[in-house]
Amino acid sequence: MASTGTAPAPTSRQLAYMRRLAIQTGTTFSPPATRREASRQIDEMTRRPVSDPADVALDFAAVRGGTPEVI
DSSP: OOOOSOOOOOOHHHHHHHHHHHHHHTOOOOOOSSHHHHHHHHHHHHTSOOOOHHHHHHHHHHHHTSOOOOO
16 A cells, blocks of 8 residues: 555544543643554553542642642
């Protein structure tokens, strides 16, 4: 199969997974341009330690300008 010169864009599943990983690890990411780039970023993100859920709640509260809900 001949290459058309354009790589396929990342899938919606890859992007959603990257958002979940970013939340879990307390990190951010630059949106990938290709599926291959998304895959590499996912591999890197899965190697990072998971943040404490309380820290994640505090981060979200700080962004929203409020206080986290206590369960």
